[in-house]
Amino acid sequence: MARALLITDVQNDFTEGGALAVDGGAALAERITAFLRRHADEYDVVVASRDWHDATGDNGGHFAGPDGPDFRTTWPAHCVAGTPGAEYHPALDLSFVDVHVRKGQGEPAYSAFEGTTDAGADLVDVFFDREVHAVDIVGIATDHCVRASALDGVHAGLDVFVYEDLVVGIDQTSSEAALEEVRDEGGHTGRSDMDEGRQRPGGAVL
Numbered sequence: 001m002a003r004a005l006l007i008t009d010v011q012n013d014f015t016e017g018g019a020l021a022v023d024g025g026a027a028l029a030e031r032i033t034a035f036l037r038r039h040a041d042e043y044d045v046v047v048a049s050r051d052w053h054d055a056t057g058d059n060g061g062h063f064a065g066p067d068g069p070d071f072r073t074t075w076p077a078h079c080v081a082g083t084p085g086a087e088y089h090p091a092l093d094l095s096f097v098d099v100h101v102r103k104g105q106g107e108p109a110y111s112a113f114e115g116t117t118d119a120g121a122d123l124v125d126v127f128f129d130r131e132v133h134a135v136d137i138v139g140i141a142t143d144h145c146v147r148a149s150a151l152d153g154v155h156a157g158l159d160v161f162v163y164e165d166l167v168v169g170i171d172q173t174s175s176e177a178a179l180e181e182v183r184d185e186g187g188h189t190g191r192s193d194m195d196e197g198r199q200r201p202g203g204a205v206l
Ligand SMILES: [Zn+2]
Pocket: 051, 053, 062, 078, 079, 104, 108, 109
């Protein structure tokens, strides 16, 4: 039985100055790095995902056309493969990351579970191979890619925990709704800074 940390889409385009900037994204990258320095050794595997879209076409309708984005299902062009916007935010310390996942090549892909590793493996297979039963999730954006990743994790049978202080969302109302949805589906949410020690479901203290 193993535990994983999933860092969702902490990329330049989702932080201040990026094409689809989320307020607080840069500060979040720093907080996640601080968390990793204290807690990375508690995880058997640390995974980071990136949105990684094609430069040509609209990526399955994910990039807005002439009418502009609705910021629900259509978005400004973002995280185009190989561009600076698609890179991880520089404040995220990648030395702790064991597995990199990319998603969204030519299609909308909110969940990291839709992505593949550099070796072409699905994330769920990475977790299966490493006997991961629990995954803690942090990153951007609470109301989109964190939400979708958490729900996919729950539906894959994983014990999912989203750290509310280590995520940022586009919209506060939809972010709160997303966390509620994760809880309704059987996941858990809470703060990372409750230690010593962090209360986990079932009363276990890390
Ligand atoms: Zn995208």
